[in-house]
Amino acid sequence: MEHQIVDLVTNWINQQEKKSILISKEEDGDLDQVLLDIEEVSIGTLEQPDPDGYVSPQSLLFRGEGTIVNNTKDPLPQDVYEIPLYGTWITQNKGTSFQIRTERGLYTIQPH
DSSP states (O other): OHHHHHHHHHHHHHHSSOSEEEEEEEETTEEEEEEEEEEEEEEEEOSSOOTTSOSOSEEEEEEEEEEEOSSSOOBOSSSEEEEEOOSOOEEEEOSSOEEEEOSSOEEEEEEO
16 A cells, blocks of 8 residues: 555646656645655555654655745755655645645645
8 A cells, every 4th residue: 555655646647748746745844845856656664663652654755956945945955855754654746736635734745
């Protein structure tokens, strides 16, 4: 099932005219946004489970150069943006955007 989300997101990105995306994360009333020039989408899996349960055992990884959208447009600390896939998650292709709802928040991906 985890590779299915990579295929869904990759296929959606490939259908867009641009390879630059805006990822918006809504969590507990907060909105965070990142602009990313996408190079690859993959699944990252922890080699050993986190004993405290703070780190998701698997994540959807977006690789590419990016910036955090705020007043200063700071660069991402690494060339990767991670969507933790805790427990149950749902995807929805909305045509001009793609949404991933996890137990922790709603991620909306759209071309930029």
